[in-house]
Amino acid sequence: MITERTTRLLPSMTAPAAPQHVLVVGGGGRENALAWALARSAGVKQVWVAPGNGGTAELEGCIQLAISEGDQDALLKTCQDETIDLVVVGPEAPLAAGLGDRLRQAGFAVFGPGADGAQLEASKQWAKALMVEAGIPTAGYWKANSKEEALRALDAQGKPLVVKADGLAAGKGVTVAESVDEARAAIEEIFAGRFGGEASLVLEERTHGPEVSVFALSDGERMVLLPPAQDHKRIGEGDVGPNTGGMGAYAPAPLLDQAGLEEVKRLVLDPTLAALQARGISYRGVIYAGLMLTETGPSVIEFNCRFGDPECETLMPLMGPEFAAVLMACATGQLETAPSLTIHDQCSACVIAAAQGYPGEIRKGDPISSSVENGADLQLFHAGTRRDEAGVCHTNGGRVLAMVAQASDFDAAFAKAYEGLQQVHFEGMTYRRDIGHQVRSH
Numbered sequence: 436m437i438t439e440r441t442t443r444l445l446p447s448m449t450a451p452a453a454p455q456h457v458l459v460v461g462g463g464g465r466e467n468a469l470a471w472a473l474a475r476s477a478g479v480k481q482v483w484v485a486p487g488n489g490g491t492a493e494l495e496g497c498i499q500l501a502i503s504e505g506d507q508d509a510l511l512k513t514c515q516d517e518t519i520d521l522v523v524v525g526p527e528a529p530l531a532a533g534l535g536d537r538l539r540q541a542g543f544a545v546f547g548p549g550a551d552g553a554q555l556e557a558s559k560q561w562a563k564a565l566m567v568e569a570g571i572p573t574a575g576y577w578k579a580n581s582k583e584e585a586l587r588a589l590d591a592q593g594k595p596l597v598v599k600a601d602g603l604a605a606g607k608g609v610t611v612a613e614s615v616d617e618a619r620a621a622i623e624e625i626f627a628g629r630f631g632g633e634a635s636l637v638l639e640e641r642t643h644g645p646e647v648s649v650f651a652l653s654d655g656e657r658m659v660l661l662p663p664a665q666d667h668k669r670i671g672e673g674d675v676g677p678n679t680g681g682m683g684a685y686a687p688a689p690l691l692d693q694a695g696l697e698e699v700k701r702l703v704l705d706p707t708l709a710a711l712q713a714r715g716i717s718y719r720g721v722i723y724a725g726l727m728l729t730e731t732g733p734s735v736i737e738f739n740c741r742f743g744d745p746e747c748e749t750l751m752p753l754m755g756p757e758f759a760a761v762l763m764a765c766a767t768g769q770l771e772t773a774p775s776l777t778i779h780d781q782c783s784a785c786v787i788a789a790a791q792g793y794p795g796e797i798r799k800g801d802p803i804s805s806s807v808e809n810g811a812d813l814q815l816f817h818a819g820t821r822r823d824e825a826g827v828c829h830t831n832g833g834r835v836l837a838m839v840a841q842a843s844d845f846d847a848a849f850a851k852a853y854e855g856l857q858q859v860h861f862e863g864m865t866y867r868r869d870i871g872h873q874v875r876s877h
């Protein structure tokens with residue numbers, strides 16, 4: 436008897452060809468790393484990046500396009516003109532805006548969920564409701580669509596709760612309040628329109644423990660897990676000061692060994708994918724679970740619908756030559772036919788060089804000099820940079836560069852990354868010297 440499942444699988448028994456023409460959408464360090472990893476994947480002949488940055492402008496096998504990530508018409512036209520086989524969308528904003536849907540409707544294979552699946556990141560309320568329904572471990576929460584409702588919930592609890600703006604807030608929508616007054620102020624700020632539009636939020640119980648990022652590459656029905664990574668969110672050494680997009684990372688994070696990773700799959704990722712399917716969503720892209728490892732087990736802090744940045748820069752050098760074929764198989768719903776993804780057995784270390792002032796008001800436009808030779812175990816990925824007409828690279832954002840190195844242990848990998856940074860200079864360059872302190876012996 437042919438079951439429904441076998442019937443569905445039959446048309447996909449042969450693997451999709453590895454993509455030859457790949458378009459990467461986005462312009463950060465993550466997209467520089469993605470373009471680099473895709474350009475060196477087996478079968479890939481040409482990568483286009485829109486809009487890219489000062490690093491992708493010089494990347495071998497890569498053509499940069501002056502098209503913004505929000506310009507769906509121009510991106511669609513590029514797919515048609517360049518016969519693009521696979522589109523990889525880096526950032527969350529174009530995904531939440533439906534870029535994946537638009538390109539898929541036009542017949543292109545896209546790695547990145549549609550606007551429906553992107554709600555995992557774009558709406559905290561939606562994500563929390565999905566987690567509760569699917570029995571996924573996460574902190575208790577209260578949702579509120581008005582200031583009065585939020586303040587009532589806060590007062591009823593009478594303790595400092597974590598306050599999270601509902602929509603995309605570029606990493607600035609979360610306040611881990613130390614006092615009820617601080618939580619109240621965060622609520623007032625959200626409803627004063629800081630994050631635009633019609634405000635709503637969730638209040639969450641505070642949880643405690645180390646944090647780790649887990650990435651599942653999904654084709655809508657199945658998934659492949661990447662090694663867990665640990666980010667460093669705070670600006671200051673010793674993990675103090677304001678939150679940033681991420682100041683450095685390392686992978687594989689020993690916090691989660693193989694058994695721990697399998698537990699996360701069973702408790703978090705499998706039920707998430709099942710809950711997405713139950714909502715009729717074929718999620719083809721990354722499910723990024725930001726986890727806190729609490730005393731009672733992993734608890735989901737947040738979901739994102741894309742690779743983490745700088746986790747992506749850290750992970751890409753560990754990917755084998757099948758990377759592009761695996762993303763293609765995810766994009767076409769055929770992961771069961773994909774070659775298995777080689778993960779290099781190395782420790783990868785990433786340190787971000789930021790502009791002076793980051794994460795507040797930053798200096799921009801300073802020339803960057805570098806004598807780093809990108810190679811097998813050392814990569815300088817660009818984030819907030821741009822090249823002028825003469826080809827000179829300038830700072831152009833808060834996080835400017837990602838210095839990444841691999842070695843057989845973390846001490847050696849971080850030593851190499853920090854040595855690499857000695858060969859880079861721009862005015863006001865700042866970086867944390869203690870990235871990876873959790874896994875370094877000194």
Ligand code: AMP
Pocket residue numbers: 574597606607608609611639640641642643646668678725736737
């Ligand atoms: P996000 O902007 O969503 O990445 O959150 C920023 C940071 O807030 C996270 O990395 C955590 O360190 C912290 N955080 C978020 N939710 C909680 C929670 N429920 N309890 C404790 N810390 C949290």
Ligand code: GLY
Pocket residue numbers: 606666680681739742743744745746
């Ligand atoms: N590294 C954290 C993030 O990408 O959200």
